Each structure stands twice: as structure tokens, then as C-alpha cells.
Amino acid sequence: MLEYVQTDIWVRFQRHIGNTCHYVCADDAHGTAIMLRAEQEGITPEQLIANVQAEHEQDFKDFQVSFDNFYSTHSPENKDFSEYIYKACEAKGHIASRTITQAFDPEKQLFLADRYVTGECPKCSAQNQYGDGCDSCGVTYSATELVNPKSTLTGSTPTHKISEHVFFNLEKSKDLLKQFLKTVQMQKPIVSKLSEWLDGDLKSWDISRDEPYFGFSIPEENNKYFYVWVDAPIGYLASATNWADRNHTNLESLWGKDSV
Ligand SMILES: [Zn+2]
Structure with a gap:
């Protein structure tokens, strides 16, 4: 609601100074x-x-969001x-396709997104960590690397299942994105942060x-x-x-x- 209200204030301001918004x-x-x-x-x-x-x-009506x-x-x-x-x-x-291995709930017959798998961190052994990274030691990993994984949906042990997925090749757009950051009007810290990502390989x-x-x-x-x-x-x-x-x-x- 905070973001809607902030935007609403901006919209009202634009209209107030005579802009169409x-x-x-x-x-x-x-x-x-x-x-x-x-x-x-x-x-x-x-x-x-x-x-x-x-x-x-x-809710929007109650908060007079226009x-x-x-x-x-x-x-x-x-x-x-x-x-x-x-x-x-x-x-x-x-666009390109390739095969990936994912955690799969055999009971629910569903591929599990990272937040639907918990287990032990493969690095520091912290318990009850989600499938994308460890809150305790900060390491990132894929859900299939968790030790003693459990599906949060059914409590069953996920299997590994392969499936063909469709990918957007971001690396191909790297030069375009770099060029965009040189010309865009944006706060400097944001441009620096985005530029950091563009210095490495884009997955x-x-x-x-x-x-x-x-x-x-x-x-x-x-x-x-x-x-x-x-x-x-x-x-x-x-x-x-x-x-x-x-x-x-x-x-x-x-x-x-x-x-x-
Ligand atoms: Zn850890």
C-alpha cells in the first residue's frame, strides 16, 4: 500500500502542475x-x-488511490x-532450450521452487535452510544440493527430475545494457550497482x-x-x-x- 500511495502522490502532483498523467x-x-x-x-x-x-x-478506494x-x-x-x-x-x-535438474515432490507431482524445499546447508550444516541459499553462512546453492531435503508442501523427500526449460540469453544483450547505462538518467549508485553485474558473465x-x-x-x-x-x-x-x-x-x- 505504501508504494501505491507514494505513486498516487506523484500522479496527483503531475496533474496539479498541469501534466497529463x-x-x-x-x-x-x-x-x-x-x-x-x-x-x-x-x-x-x-x-x-x-x-x-x-x-x-x-483497499485502494479506502486509501483514495486514484x-x-x-x-x-x-x-x-x-x-x-x-x-x-x-x-x-x-x-x-x-531464446534457447536446455535440460535442467530440479527438486521434484513425488507425492504432489510438482517441481519445487526454491522456497518449497528446506534442508541442511551443504556448507555449514545449518538446519531448516531454503533451497536457494543459507541464512546462516550466506552461501548460495541450488535446491538439489541441500542435505536431507524436505518438501515444505508434503514433508516428503524430493527426488531429482530433469526437464527441458526455455532460457533467455542475457549475455547476448550485455553490450546493449552497457550502452543503456551510459545514456540513461538514473542515480549514480544504481548505475554502479548494475554495472557491477555487467562486469561478470550474465547467466x-x-x-x-x-x-x-x-x-x-x-x-x-x-x-x-x-x-x-x-x-x-x-x-x-x-x-x-x-x-x-x-x-x-x-x-x-x-x-x-x-x-x-
Ligand atoms: Zn550455511
Whole structure:
């Protein structure tokens, strides 16, 4: 709520000084956590996200947050944009597939995200550590390296299972990102932090998840879905488009020529 209120103040300020300002946002509606919570509540993910959206809208009303459009990332516009951007990246050679090994809950028949696996740290033996890194000694590792791992969903011992995943090749965009940081207007400490990352190798980004998953399926892939953080930021384009369509304008006139 703090971030919504901060943005609302900025939007009101812009309007007050005579600028046109459209405030659009959306609920992040996808991912494993939403799928599991819906299952727990005995409803469909679609019902769950509709309930959550209604609660959020009431909260915004109570705090007088003045959205022009508060939409959902589970929308037809967002599906279209996600597919369009993915296909454009694929056509330019930014997408590649490779096989990875992941922790798998045999009881739930589900690949386990890092936070759904706990166990002993392989380095310092601290107990009850999550699958991505140790809070006690700070080392990072993959969930398959945990000692005596347990699924937090069922308590069962995860097996290792291989699956083909789709990756975005970030290394290929390194020069473009470096160039962007030279020209962008941003606070210096942020530019320095980002530049540090660009000095090392950029690991490819795993953008797919296996079924069952609540999200958009990846075009021409079998039972694979876009990872929630692929379509979540694209949701701003989708929400702006949805607002534009209802207000007889379009994204180009809002975001500038060739913005999409
Ligand atoms: Zn440790």
C-alpha cells in the first residue's frame, strides 16, 4: 500500500502542475503460490484472483488511490503482449532450450521452487535452510544440493527430475545494457550497482515452468508456461492498452511512436 500511495502522490502532483498523467497498474495474478492457495481454499485460481482483485480495489478506494486502470496480468492483452515479445526475442536468437535438474515432490507431482524445499546447508550444516541459499553462512546453492531435503508442501523427500526449460540469453544483450547505462538518467549508485553485474558473465534467465502452473502457456512448447516474472512487468503495457482501448486512444499515442 505504501508504494501505491507514494505513486498516487506523484500522479496527483503531475496533474496539479498541469501534466497529463495516467496511473495504470495490475494485480500479479500468476505463479505457483497462487495455484497452491486456490487449491487450499478449494476454488479455481481464476476465482481466487477475482476475490483478491476485489479486496485490493476496496483497499485502494479506502486509501483514495486514484488509478485510471487497475487491471490483472491474467488478461487477454497481457497474453498477446507476452507471446508477441517472446516470439520477437525468439526470432532474434535470444531464446534457447536446455535440460535442467530440479527438486521434484513425488507425492504432489510438482517441481519445487526454491522456497518449497528446506534442508541442511551443504556448507555449514545449518538446519531448516531454503533451497536457494543459507541464512546462516550466506552461501548460495541450488535446491538439489541441500542435505536431507524436505518438501515444505508434503514433508516428503524430493527426488531429482530433469526437464527441458526455455532460457533467455542475457549475455547476448550485455553490450546493449552497457550502452543503456551510459545514456540513461538514473542515480549514480544504481548505475554502479548494475554495472557491477555487467562486469561478470550474465547467466541465462530461466523463463519457463512446467505444468501444473497457473500462467500463460509458451507458444509452440508442450505443457510449458511463462514464469510469472516474464509476464508481470509486461502487465503495464497490457493495462495501459486496456485503458487506451476504452478511452478511444492507443498505446503509441500514450507511450510514443514505435513503443511496441
Ligand atoms: Zn550455511
